[in-house]
Amino acid sequence: MADYKMHILVCGGTGCRASQSEQIADNFKKELELQGLQNEIKVVTTGCFGFCEKGPVVKIVPDNTFYTEVSPTDVKDIVSEHLIKGRPLKRLLYYNPKNFYHVASTSNIDFYKKQVRVALRNCGFINPEVIDEYIARDGYSALGTVLSEMTPEEAIQIVKDSGLRGRGGGGFPTGLKWEITRASQNDQKYVVCNADEGDPGAFMDRSILEGDPHSVIEAMAICGYCIGANKGLVYIRAEYPLAISRLKVAIAQAQEYGLLGDDIMGTGFNFDIELRYGAGAFVCGEETALIHSMEGCRGEPTFKPPFPSVSGYLGKPTNVNNVETFANIPVIFNKGAAWFSSIGSEKSKGTKVFALAGKVNNVGLVEVPMGTTLREVIFDIGGGIRNGKRFKAVQTGGPSGGCLTEKHLDTPIDYDNLIAAGSMMGSGGMIVLDEDDCMVSIAKFYLEFTLDESCGKCTPCRIGNKRLYEILDKITRGEGTPDDLTRLRQLANVIKDTSLCGLGQTSPNPVLSTLDNFWNEYEAHVVDQRCPAGQCKSLLHYEIDPLKCTGCTVCFRNCPVGAISGEKKLPHSINQSLCIKCGVCHDKCKFKAISIV
Amino acid sequence: MKITSLADLRKIKAEVQEKIKLREYGENAENIVQIKVAMATCGIAAGAKEIMGYLIEELDFQGIDAVVTQTGCMGYCYAEPTIEVILPGKAPVVYGFVSREKAKEIIDEYIVKGEMVDGVIPVNYKTIDE
Numbered sequence: 001m002a003d004y005k006m007h008i009l010v011c012g013g014t015g016c017r018a019s020q021s022e023q024i025a026d027n028f029k030k031e032l033e034l035q036g037l038q039n040e041i042k043v044v045t046t047g048c049f050g051f052c053e054k055g056p057v058v059k060i061v062p063d064n065t066f067y068t069e070v071s072p073t074d075v076k077d078i079v080s081e082h083l084i085k086g087r088p089l090k091r092l093l094y095y096n097p098k099n100f101y102h103v104a105s106t107s108n109i110d111f112y113k114k115q116v117r118v119a120l121r122n123c124g125f126i127n128p129e130v131i132d133e134y135i136a137r138d139g140y141s142a143l144g145t146v147l148s149e150m151t152p153e154e155a156i157q158i159v160k161d162s163g164l165r166g167r168g169g170g171g172f173p174t175g176l177k178w179e180i181t182r183a184s185q186n187d188q189k190y191v192v193c194n195a196d197e198g199d200p201g202a203f204m205d206r207s208i209l210e211g212d213p214h215s216v217i218e219a220m221a222i223c224g225y226c227i228g229a230n231k232g233l234v235y236i237r238a239e240y241p242l243a244i245s246r247l248k249v250a251i252a253q254a255q256e257y258g259l260l261g262d263d264i265m266g267t268g269f270n271f272d273i274e275l276r277y278g279a280g281a282f283v284c285g286e287e288t289a290l291i292h293s294m295e296g297c298r299g300e301p302t303f304k305p306p307f308p309s310v311s312g313y314l315g316k317p318t319n320v321n322n323v324e325t326f327a328n329i330p331v332i333f334n335k336g337a338a339w340f341s342s343i344g345s346e347k348s349k350g351t352k353v354f355a356l357a358g359k360v361n362n363v364g365l366v367e368v369p370m371g372t373t374l375r376e377v378i379f380d381i382g383g384g385i386r387n388g389k390r391f392k393a394v395q396t397g398g399p400s401g402g403c404l405t406e407k408h409l410d411t412p413i414d415y416d417n418l419i420a421a422g423s424m425m426g427s428g429g430m431i432v433l434d435e436d437d438c439m440v441s442i443a444k445f446y447l448e449f450t451l452d453e454s455c456g457k458c459t460p461c462r463i464g465n466k467r468l469y470e471i472l473d474k475i476t477r478g479e480g481t482p483d484d485l486t487r488l489r490q491l492a493n494v495i496k497d498t499s500l501c502g503l504g505q506t507s508p509n510p511v512l513s514t515l516d517n518f519w520n521e522y523e524a525h526v527v528d529q530r531c532p533a534g535q536c537k538s539l540l541h542y543e544i545d546p547l548k549c550t551g552c553t554v555c556f557r558n559c560p561v562g563a564i565s566g567e568k569k570l571p572h573s574i575n576q577s578l579c580i581k582c583g584v585c586h587d588k589c590k591f592k593a594i595s596i597v
Numbered sequence: 598m599k600i601t602s603l604a605d606l607r608k609i610k611a612e613v614q615e616k617i618k619l620r621e622y623g624e625n626a627e628n629i630v631q632i633k634v635a636m637a638t639c640g641i642a643a644g645a646k647e648i649m650g651y652l653i654e655e656l657d658f659q660g661i662d663a664v665v666t667q668t669g670c671m672g673y674c675y676a677e678p679t680i681e682v683i684l685p686g687k688a689p690v691v692y693g694f695v696s697r698e699k700a701k702e703i704i705d706e707y708i709v710k711g712e713m714v715d716g717v718i719p720v721n722y723k724t725i726d727e
Contacts, residue, residue, distance in 0.1 A: 003654075
């Protein structure tokens with residue numbers, strides 16, 4: 001074996017791959033060979049580092065130098081400067097916009113400083129396609145210990161003691177779920193991993209499966225032992241080709257090592273895992289719908305009880321957990337329940353991964369202890385709002401969640417606090433909105449999503465949401481009346497109370513939470529016929545200020561519909577009946593003479 | 598290859614841990630011995646690459662957890678090869694004219710026993726951080 005003195009870690013997550021990280025890794029290999037360094041320096045493709053905003057990222061160890069926004073053509077410079085001469089390549093280092101310094105080491109980058117990586121512990125550290133690297137990081141030792149030294153009851157007790165709650169959204173205590181499934185008597189039981197991540201903008205589960213698939217496999221086997229199941233199924237959406245391929249590689253490697261299959265580690269315990277593909281229906285993240293989809297039926301939810309732990313897949317007791325929940329399990333056994341429960345807040349233990357997106361500077365995947373405040377996540381880790389704009393709201397919990405405002409910024413994030421604040425944890429999507437976002441349009445956007453994803457089985461969800469959407473649409477078109485706001489709230493509450501499954505019961509949440517927190521904005525739409533954020537096109541028009549207009553003709557030349565007229569060097573004007581409100585003139589004017597009214 | 602027992606797994610773990618040792622060191626470099634080898638043109642010409650290889654080998658042989666990295670020119674071109682040694686919690690110390698023998702002495706005396714060795718280049722400049 002070659003004796004490597006350096007490793008080059010190249011991010012192989014979906015985001016970085018989309019910007020040619022595979023090519024970067026290839027170029028490194030070629031360049032190293034050219035310089036005769038291939039036996040001294042090793043190139044490793046890893047999972048997601050989380051700092052997707054600055055991708056593709058490359059990390060060089062043991063120097064811990066973190067390069068951002070690397071392109072395949074930069075490879076030559078990195079090799080000749082950093083690898084041969086030991087000089088970090090300054091132009092590719094992370095640039096801290098706050099103090100104008102270039103930062104080399106990850107431990108000094110604000111984005112990473114407040115993070116605690118438990119579920120993401122191996123993402124960006126190991127090569128997910130090499131089982132040895134996972135084993136080197138304590139992989140499968142939790143499974144080994146549980147199988148050879150513990151009874152299922154003892155193992156379940158550890159999970160209960162840890163205080164781990166389901167990371168898919170509901171926050172049901174994981175240990176309790178395992179206990180209930182164990183108590184169900186049957187000749188066959190199943191462990192199901194819910195990898196049907198459907199919230200718009202969320203990619204936590206995908207990144208875990210891409211960066212550390214073995215942790216999920218190991219946890220599923222532990223769960224199987226605890227509840228008395230010998231079969232595991234991963235329900236994963238077909239839109240995640242990379243996650244599927246890494247998972248397949250990982251399962252094959254685990255089988256080859258005898259860590260899946262019959263008589264695992266000589267303990268007589270049998271367990272194997274199969275994949276089931278989802279077609280990308282949002283409702284299939286709901287466990288009963290998910291199970292029906294796996295059975296080959298329509299992905300429609302059914303009434304609970306019976307819970308899947310009693311009667312699930314093919315009518316057998318089935319334990320359904322989310323990817324991130326599973327990823328926490330091996331660590332809990334390796335480090336102990338007490339260690340895990342020492343992290344987090346009183347009722348929510350451990351950490352939570354969030355997909356930070358929207359109008360924030362550092363878009364990416366962040367993992368923070370429960371109880372971290374929204375302000376810390378958005379302003380310290382996320383680096384604040386893009387282009388120096390003002391923070392308006394943050395949407396958590398996806399289409400089932402709600403919007404939190406400035407007054408919630410110092411709320412510690414955990415399951416109960418978010419619900420008390422009118423939103424929910426959800427699977428961990430976090431979309432930051434700034435002053436330019438219209439809250440009525442945001443509510444409309446989420447409703448459009450649920451409308452599209454509603455399975456149509458129950459009336460409140462199928463028809464109620466449609467009506468709700470129509471009212472919102474009417475408001476954004478400037479045709480709303482104050483009565484509409486009352487009707488909106490009434491209808492939303494009825495849908496919430498009467499829908500069959502979680503999708504319908506939570507679909508009005510974005511409407512209700514924006515009504516609660518941004519009543520003024522709704523009022524402005526229906527009373528003043530005005531959109532304060534300047535988003536609703538029907539409610540705004542562009543005007544040229546004759547005092548500021550210099551007659552430079554830029555707007556005239558750029559207007560796609562010829563709505564602007566005027567003589568050279570004289571103030572121009574807009575013909576409102578022709579204007580399509582595209583905003584080009586507003587963006588192009590150098591004199592700020594065009595305003596949105 | 599099948600893993601047939603927990604002991605088996607632990608054995609494999611010990612074997613494969615080597616492969617990612619560099620990365621684990623990198624994550625907690627502040628808590629272990631760090632050595633930076635000046636590897637500019639002057640350093641390379643004076644044999645810094647060979648010294649770096651020797652340091653890695655010898656530290657590994659003695660089972661000392663250490664991060665050996667390259668750095669750019671430190672400015673002591675007259676004293677190449679130069680290396681900077683940082684013991685956990687201590688101020689960095691720069692050694693000049695590091696030959697294989699000197700390197701061995703630095704490991705045996707300074708890194709293992711914490712006793713100063715001849716050949717230290719005193720710091721006589723200021724950086725922007727001070």
